[in-house]
Amino acid sequence: MDEFDFINSIKQPTYRQSSVIKGIGDDAAVIRQTTQDTVTAVDTFVEGVHFTNVTMEPFHIGYRAVAANVSDLAAMGATPAFYLVSIVIPSSWNKEELNQIYKGMHKMASIHNMDLIGGDTVSGKELTISVTVIGFADKDKARYRSHAAAGDIVFVTGTLGDSRAGLHILENPGTYKDTDYFLNRHRLPEHRVSFSEKLGSLKRVSLNDVSDGIANEANEIAEASKVSLHIEENSIPVSKQFYQFPDKLQYEWKLFGGEDFELLGTVPKHDWERVITAAEGTNTPVTKIGYVSNQTKSDVYIERDGRKKPLFKQGYTHLK
Numbered sequence: 001m002d003e004f005d006f007i008n009s010i011k012q013p014t015y016r017q018s019s020v021i022k023g024i025g026d027d028a029a030v031i032r033q034t035t036q037d038t039v040t041a042v043d044t045f046v047e048g049v050h051f052t053n054v055t056m057e058p059f060h061i062g063y064r065a066v067a068a069n070v071s072d073l074a075a076m077g078a079t080p081a082f083y084l085v086s087i088v089i090p091s092s093w094n095k096e097e098l099n100q101i102y103k104g105m106h107k108m109a110s111i112h113n114m115d116l117i118g119g120d121t122v123s124g125k126e127l128t129i130s131v132t133v134i135g136f137a138d139k140d141k142a143r144y145r146s147h148a149a150a151g152d153i154v155f156v157t158g159t160l161g162d163s164r165a166g167l168h169i170l171e172n173p174g175t176y177k178d179t180d181y182f183l184n185r186h187r188l189p190e191h192r193v194s195f196s197e198k199l200g201s202l203k204r205v206s207l208n209d210v211s212d213g214i215a216n217e218a219n220e221i222a223e224a225s226k227v228s229l230h231i232e233e234n235s236i237p238v239s240k241q242f243y244q245f246p247d248k249l250q251y252e253w254k255l256f257g258g259e260d261f262e263l264l265g266t267v268p269k270h271d272w273e274r275v276i277t278a279a280e281g282t283n284t285p286v287t288k289i290g291y292v293s294n295q296t297k298s299d300v301y302i303e304r305d306g307r308k309k310p311l312f313k314q315g316y317t318h319l320k
Helices: 003-010 058-075 095-111 162-171 179-187 193-201 214-225 240-244 247-257 269-281
Strands: 020-022 036-046 079-089 115-123 128-138 153-157 206-209 228-232 263-267 286-293 300-304 307-310
Touching: 036 058, 058 079, 058 095, 058 128, 058 179, 058 193, 058 206, 058 263, 079 095, 079 193, 095 115, 153 228, 153 269, 162 179, 162 247, 193 269, 206 214, 214 228, 214 247, 214 263, 214 300, 240 247, 263 269, 269 286
Parallel strands: 079 115, 228 300
Antiparallel strands: 036 128, 079 128, 153 263, 153 286, 206 263, 228 286, 300 307
């Protein structure tokens, strides 16, 4: 297998997006879009840091690489359209494994009619995948972390801590309840694009995808909006069988576990019913977990049984 044969093997025979003028096959792709704002995001996944052959099969690696980026677009209120993939391939990975990675990517991308329009392929010492996604939002409708305000409701979609529980099961074999559910939450994460799109009519909403744990995401919103967020721990939604794990791990995973790729957001009280309507229309669980206040410091507080304490950034961060 050489580079050009591999590139030909992953090309799409046709493109789903009508705005593609030129896809794979030239020095760069060309797309034409004049009526919306363009939203882009990029994530890099490194073998041994983000995944291993114990925790992920090749298909899962590809699926998850695109899903993480799609979640970023959902947090921005954008609709996914295109993606590009740069991949560093070590000699230890064979053609079938690489094809499975791209099958995972195509599977995730097909859910949103996304097109693969380019990238780069090189050899190297460890498998590294960098995915760039491109999406579109109606003009001036992209959602920012800086859109929170005092009096807002704090909410989250889905349940938290499941992905970290799935990783725990993979790394600590044993007897667990709902094992397949937790493994799938880690390997094949859901996405909240449809829910985010349904919020398009709201004048103001802040969103952040839960990739590093809500302690991190909540602090990012607080800092960007110059407000304080107050979260009620007992209101944080968890799955039915989450309680099988030790209390300490439950606490850590739902606040700091990350990689659930749910959405944490804030919205004015008078728009809360519209959020509920959007959730019902897209079959998205959504839960009110706190409120926003206007304080001198941009802090996040966790409350339980009437007691309050600061909630600091303690999720996973690179280079710390």
